[in-house]
Amino acid sequence: MLELRRLRLLAEFARRGSIAATAAALGYTPSAVSQQLAALEREAKVALLDRTARSAELTDAGRRLAERAEEILILVEAAETERSSQADTPVGRVVVTAFPTAAVAFAPALARSLRDHPQLTFVLRQTPGPEGAIRQVQSGEVDIALVDDWSGKLPGQPPSALKFFHLRRDPLVLAVPADHPLADRSRAVDLQRLREESWMAAPPGEPSRQGVERLLDTVGGARPVPWEFEGLHTILSLVAKGIGIAAVPSLGMAAGIEGVVTRLIPGPPIVREVYAVTRAASVRRPSVAVTLRAIYSAASDVQPPLPEE
Secondary structure, eight states, rough: OOHHHHHHHHHHHHOOOOEEEEEEEEHHHHHHHHHHHHHHHHHHHOHHHHHHHHOOEEOHHHHHHHHHHHHHHHHHHHHHHHHHHHHHHOEEEEEEEHHHHHHHHHHHHHHHHHOTTTTTEEEEEEEESHHHHHHHHHHHOOOOOEEEESSSSSSSSSOOOEEEEEEEEEEEEEEEETTTTGGGGTTTTGGGGGGSSSSSOOOSSSSHHHHHOEEEEOSSSSSSOEEEEOOOOOOHHHHHHOOOOEEEHHHHHHTTOOTEEEESSSSOOEEEEEEEEGGGTTTSHHHHHHHHHHHHHHHHOOOOOOOOO
């Protein structure tokens, strides 16, 4: 009999591609992962990994069993969902991961909604990028991921094991100090003038940087080189102190930042799409279903300060 826990390790190894990455994702030591996969090989009576001194990769038999493991894990979760759905009472632990601005903007509304379910334990984590968050859903590390997409490529053709739920569109807005000339709503925002400003943005590779790059592309001429800071709150606090200006997702203003004025950016809006992602087999689980409803409500109710025209 093949042990379910070891099949999960094999499926995760197939996704991650290394023992070290598998161990980091699931909270094991690399030696523990290696030992468990070796035990699975003995159970299966076939070599699943081709090991060298520095690496390991799946054999053909390993790939076939990893595919079957994915199917088995989906069926097991579906069975658990069916069993728990008969009770209709949200119980147990639900883990949600979210990109930082969604975590900050949605957390108060989620807490208010879910405290009506005392048998439910709710955990909210932060994961910056959509790829990592989606992998965590696939691996079972989290139940729901809130992800953002600046590229328009999501959901694409998601694996059948996943469900994407569109929550809202989140436009990029201009954030300027309250005493800055651009804060004067009697004057239109001149895109060409933006070339002369001191810009701040997240480092390259951060999801929000994609929106900023698209804005800077529309300015024309020499692209301003932004100062780079980790964390939207850090950037907005520096805007409030008059250090420079920034283009930020409107959700980033949901908590309210004194000393910062937001303005609409002329031209076609630059937006990101916000999604909730979960495993298809867990959608009907009462704890997941009630959390998804709370997320929908939070995404609809959060209203960042309106940009000044």
